[in-house]
Amino acid sequence: MPIPLLVQIPLDPLRLARIAAAGFEIHHAPTPAERAEMIPRLAPVLRAVLTNGATGMSAEAIATLPKLEIICCIGVGHETVDLRAAKARGIRVTNGPATNDVTVADHTWALILSIARNIPGADAAVRQGEWMNARGPRPIVFGKRLGIIGLGNIGRQIAERGERGFDMEIAYHNRARRPESPYAYLPSVKALAEWADYLVIAAPGGAGTRHLVNAEVLEALGPQGFLINIGRGSVVDTEALVAALHDGRIAGAAIDVVDGEPEVPPALAAAPRLIITPHIAGRSPEAMMATASLVAANLQAHFAGEPVKTPVPMPVD
Template sequence: MSDRPVIAVVQPHLGLLVPQLSQHYDMIALWEEKDPPRLAEVSALIMAGEFRLPPELIDQMPKLGLIACFTVGYDGVDVAAVRARGIQVCHAHDANHEDVADHAIGMILAQRRAIVAGDRMVRAGEWKRGAKMITGSLDGARIGIVGLGSIGAAVARRAEVMRMETRWWGPNPKPDAAWPRVDTLEELAAWSDILVVAARAHHDNEKMISAAVIDALGPEGLLVNVARGQVVNEDALIAALRDGRLGAAALDVYAQEPTPAERWADVPNTILTPHTGGATDAAVRRMKEMLLANLTAFYAGEPLPTPVP
């Protein structure tokens, strides 16, 4: 048996990490593992933080000392519970917030300027001489941001340059914020032409974008979600889009991922992307660098460079 540390990778889409890490560690790909007793030797676990980490999996790893979220998010980990077992948790702190903000702005442009609809029109041969598609300007548009963390602030900076008026809401005031905070989420939705959800998901804010918030945004409003699917009441969102009580939605995240295609087949005025907001080459490179740094520090008995808060 190798005397190298044993590390397990949870999700198949993180399999790209295995060849590089195999140079220094004994790697286990859980989706291929045929020898469950090997799990008892695992000292570090690598995962995508948006997926729930089952406690029964941790129970099979008595030597586990580190849960390394390759991603920025870590909402799939019960941090308090695993820390109570002496397990450290790290993540890719601020690795992709600028990229996610770019994606949010791109989705706003795609919907407001009908870029996707225009593409389809040209390809379908429906562009008629003399006809002109009139789309929505962003000049003076009111954008409300839910959660003024790294992503929310990055969206606000871009919106300001694009001549939009910005306000925000979050549970905790930020006296140094450059943009005004409104008192309630519903008040922000009622004020906004565009509502961007950029809040970190946790057990207290599930479905906080409720039917009431969606109705407050209204039939001319656009809801953009680049946070987590569970912070939006997806059933209420779909019903409002079908009924015309909400103008449009641009979504990168969903209650279930992958989201079933048939769920959206007859839902109008939507732009959908497959949770790619932060998945850029530069962001993945930074995530790899942070992961390697955290693993090196953990096995050297040094403080983790990017522990979860």
């Protein structure tokens, strides 16, 4: 008999079918209203939940599911899953590292080049018959300084593309220095911003990184510096970013994530020198199916009594 699985994030039919084929009965409730209706009805039988880093799973939500055994996050993020509540119940938590890092790194470079060369603005101007107005000079990327906040799998791939493809100097800031990395380590985000021409956020969300990039960091990045965020929207102080863009205190920003997404603050949407994409950096067909396959593998391993493939480390009390 298929095992009941609550899917509480939007998921396309192909990935739902991939997970269902692994032996799971899908209950798809991607909106708060759908979950409010479905969870009380299915709580006595639900044994697994599929979520992501943005939606997560609170202690209160965990408490409503007495038979819950495993929480799977379909991407690498798990910052809003209450790990202490899960640990107290003996609930396993998994995530999806290394399933979409190639795709995210590709998208990061699309954003870097687009904001540096003002591709969206030039395209819009030409379509409006303003050919000459679209021909202002724009900075190059080749040979510039690339700073990366968060040198995990994704950050490393972004760095490698910058080094090998664009002959850039690379430096990074991380929670801890990576001795195996050939790149320069800078001791603070502010120091990295002062150094960089292009500052990329590839850090996870959560309380530890909230507003890591604030007004002081943006001031350090300066009027010739560009900010690119493919990590989490919460890492950036949105009000400070809007002010810096309006005042010309940074050259521009290109972001794939917004704090509070999918809602975009009107002031952010109206800001100049800004490119926003709707959290699509990891959404290639290849990556999407890889994430679904890893979820299926983790679920199957758990219910077969085997170690899961990609466990999230639990907090040490």
